[in-house]
Amino acid sequence: MAGEVGSNRHPEKQITDWASEIWDFCPSIARRRSSKADLERALRSALKRGQDLAAVTEGLRAYYASPDARKDNCQFAKGPHVMVRNERWEAYEAEPDPVSQLVEEDPWPRRLLQWERAAYWNSEWGPKPGKPGYRGPPLAELAA
Secondary structure (H helix, E strand, O other): OOOOEOOOOOOOOEHHHHHHHHHHHOOHHHHHOOOHHHHHHHHHHHHHOOOOHHHHHHHHHHHHHOHHHHHHHHOOOOOHHHHHHOOHHHHHOOOOOHHHHHOOOOOHHHHHHHHHHHOOOOHHHOOOOOOOOOOOOOOHHHHO
């Protein structure tokens, strides 16, 4: 599909660009177990599920460089579309920076945005905005 964006972090890249990049670093055995068209379909599906294609690509790059994929001259390397479709790349995703894990993101702006846009409220967050016992910031702070 022309004009189809492949990532929020890289809006200039198209699905076909991501597929070509992945295809180029895959071992030939893995490419024989897949097709570029299957990979593009899997990437489109991953994007619809909210996956960031930059993270998918890096996870696949890590997988194909791993001993799991390199064992016995890549005889057991999975096809890239299978890795994307089944989200197996996540097991090889780069570990998050330990410092960034220490700083927890404030969840309230995201929660209030979900409430305002979709009227979604998770009961684990406590009472809904405007109800007695609500413990988040005022909704007016979202607009500010």
